[in-house]
Amino acid sequence: MNATGRKRIGLWSLLVVLTVLFGCGRKDESTPKKKGGYASIIIAGSTSVQPFAEKLAEIYMVKNPNTVVNVQGGGSTAGIRAAQTGIANIGTSSRNLHPEEKGLFEIPIAFDGIAVIVNPKNSLRNLSTETLRAIYAGKILSWETLTGVKHRITTITREEGSGTRGAFEELVMEKLEIDPGCIVQDSNGAVRELVATDPYAIGYISLGLVNKQVRAVALDGVAPSVKAVKEKRYRFFRPFLFLTRKKPAGLPLHFICFVLSDEGQRILAKEGLIPASIIHGESDLCRQQTSKEKKN
Amino acid sequence: MSAADIKRKEKLIQRIFLVVAFSSLFSLFLIALFIFVEGLPMIWKVGLKDFLLSTRWSPTKGHFGIFAMIVSSFWVTIGALLFGGPLGLMCSIFLVEFSSARMRAVIKPALELLAGIPSVVYGFLGVVYLVPLVRDYLGGPGLSLLTSCIILGIMILPTVISISVDSLVAVPDSYREAAFSLGATRWQTTHMVTLHAAKSGIITALVLGMGRAVGETMAVIMIAGNALKIPLSPLDPIRTLTSNIALEMGYASGLHRQALFATGIVLFFFVMALNMIATLFARRKVLK
Numbered sequence: 001m002n003a004t005g006r007k008r009i010g011l012w013s014l015l016v017v018l019t020v021l022f023g024c025g026r027k028d029e030s031t032p033k034k035k036g037g038y039a040s041i042i043i044a045g046s047t048s049v050q051p052f053a054e055k056l057a058e059i060y061m062v063k064n065p066n067t068v069v070n071v072q073g074g075g076s077t078a079g080i081r082a083a084q085t086g087i088a089n090i091g092t093s094s095r096n097l098h099p100e101e102k103g104l105f106e107i108p109i110a111f112d113g114i115a116v117i118v119n120p121k122n123s124l125r126n127l128s129t130e131t132l133r134a135i136y137a138g139k140i141l142s143w144e145t146l147t148g149v150k151h152r153i154t155t156i157t158r159e160e161g162s163g164t165r166g167a168f169e170e171l172v173m174e175k176l177e178i179d180p181g182c183i184v185q186d187s188n189g190a191v192r193e194l195v196a197t198d199p200y201a202i203g204y205i206s207l208g209l210v211n212k213q214v215r216a217v218a219l220d221g222v223a224p225s226v227k228a229v230k231e232k233r234y235r236f237f238r239p240f241l242f243l244t245r246k247k248p249a250g251l252p253l254h255f256i257c258f259v260l261s262d263e264g265q266r267i268l269a270k271e272g273l274i275p276a277s278i279i280h281g282e283s284d285l286c287r288q289q290t291s292k293e294k295k296n
Numbered sequence: 297m298s299a300a301d302i303k304r305k306e307k308l309i310q311r312i313f314l315v316v317a318f319s320s321l322f323s324l325f326l327i328a329l330f331i332f333v334e335g336l337p338m339i340w341k342v343g344l345k346d347f348l349l350s351t352r353w354s355p356t357k358g359h360f361g362i363f364a365m366i367v368s369s370f371w372v373t374i375g376a377l378l379f380g381g382p383l384g385l386m387c388s389i390f391l392v393e394f395s396s397a398r399m400r401a402v403i404k405p406a407l408e409l410l411a412g413i414p415s416v417v418y419g420f421l422g423v424v425y426l427v428p429l430v431r432d433y434l435g436g437p438g439l440s441l442l443t444s445c446i447i448l449g450i451m452i453l454p455t456v457i458s459i460s461v462d463s464l465v466a467v468p469d470s471y472r473e474a475a476f477s478l479g480a481t482r483w484q485t486t487h488m489v490t491l492h493a494a495k496s497g498i499i500t501a502l503v504l505g506m507g508r509a510v511g512e513t514m515a516v517i518m519i520a521g522n523a524l525k526i527p528l529s530p531l532d533p534i535r536t537l538t539s540n541i542a543l544e545m546g547y548a549s550g551l552h553r554q555a556l557f558a559t560g561i562v563l564f565f566f567v568m569a570l571n572m573i574a575t576l577f578a579r580r581k582v583l584k
Binding site: 047073074075076077078081152154159160161162177180181182183184185186193194197198200201 | 549
């Protein structure tokens with residue numbers, strides 16, 4: 001009994017040792033790739049930018065098989081911090097930087113409109129910025145003066161720290177604060193879902209996510225659309241920023257240039273975003289790189 | 297194997313289990329330590345009064361008052377108890393005193409299933425069915441204190457029922473027999489004798505149910521509306537302490553992050569107080 005017990009222990013420990021050894025062995029197999037130029041970049045930040053960055057990274061990795069692009073969330077504020085501290089090669093933000101956050105190298109990769117949405121049953125078609133501000137500041141509480149319906153407005157906002165909320169505060173609220181009585185939802189999708197089911201609700205979401213369940217309201221007489229943003233008639237949009245600590249170089253630069261290339265911008269446009277070049281003009285960041293590539 | 301060998305082995309196994317048992321205590325200690333280390337500096341900086349008694353929470357602008365959330369957490373817990381308490385208590389009385397064994401075989405597993413449903417499912421059901429009902433028939437935005445209380449009331453049922461069933465079963469049959477022999481009916485026996493004897497256990501069940509309600513997060517985020525005001529009516533949206541942490545965690549950094557940990561400290565005391573009350577009542581039963 002004792003002898004077999006010992007034997008069994010011996011067998012088990014042999015198995016453990018073997019597993020560990022083989023585990024290491026497998027790891028060793030992947031190291032040669034590293035020698036041949038296997039490299040990785042980390043992108044972290046805004047959850048609004050994340051799905052687009054993931055899509056871009058996926059296509060980039062197919063085109064450049066020896067690279068790994070790692071995309072993480074965390075929020076705009078976290079993305080800005082990650083770029084400042086160098087935890088990520090590229091930080092992302094879905095709002096403009098605050099004055100105290102300046103000093104980073106900012107590369108707008110695209111623009112995203114913000115649409116104010118109501119329930120399709122709501123007869124509201126147009127809002128002025130002042131009225132919208134008054135609604136969110138808690139100064140207009142009823143639909144009565146707006147649509148004639150005697151019912152309380154259900155005002156829906158995003159949580160503190162969200163890039164979409166940050167952009168809304170910057171574009172609409174100016175110095176006023178969003179009323180603490182507003183309902184808070186933690187994603188674009190949740191805001192849309194709530195507006196779709198509540199005939200008295202008003203909310204704001206990313207323009208690319210507006211669908212038939214809700215109606216986007218015209219602001220100051222301009223209906224939100226990609227076209228209206230491109231023509232600079234609709235002014236409620238925000239940048240999607242890539243942030244680096246210093247002027248990018250090497251692999252991060254190569255990836256950024258892929259994003260800013262015609263192909264990268266086409267991918268973003270297909271997802272409902274507005275290409276960066278339309279508002280900022282051609283960036284000269286990648287001019288050298290493209291000419292180098294042409295030589296090759 | 298010699299006797300000494302066996303003894304040594306026995307000792308070793310005892311030690312191993314001791315270490316394992318202490319690991320849960322150790323992790324509790326670590327969690328507490330971590331929350332306090334992260335959160336206390338912020339309370340120190342802002343001041344206990346401005347933190348606990350101010351209703352202005354806008355952390356990116358430097359305001360960290362959680363009073364509205366404390367009040368909301370309090371009301372939602374009481375409300376959940378109002379819905380879940382009587383329901384759970386009556387259900388357990390039925391299970392122990394009135395039901396047949398066959399009935400029990402159906403209801404008991406169903407209740408255990410209720411405990412196993414993930415809270416996000418409760419939240420989802422609440423958003424899809426209960427919220428529109430409340431909005432259409434009672435008014436308000438639907439996402440409200442009342443909706444949260446109803447959903448939480450259902451969620452605490454398994455806790456309330458399993459503990460109060462245990463305490464009712466623990467009442468010796470001789471008590472009931474004595475009552476019957478005096479001519480009492482089944483209901484008279486239950487409310488005059490059994491419930492009295494099981495009182496401390498039932499209170500423990502209710503208090504632990506409250507602990508479950510105050511700690512619930514996911515379902516509450518989905519159905520409570522998360523507004524930052526003190527609720528003035530059951531139809532007002534609320535934000536609880538737990539949902540505040542979960543809602544803003546992803547975006548928080550610096551002082552904002554510390555403020556969320558500080559919210560955790562308050563929650564920690566909330567739950568500790570409830571558990572202490574529960575243990576106090578549970579102990580009274582033993583002394584009897």
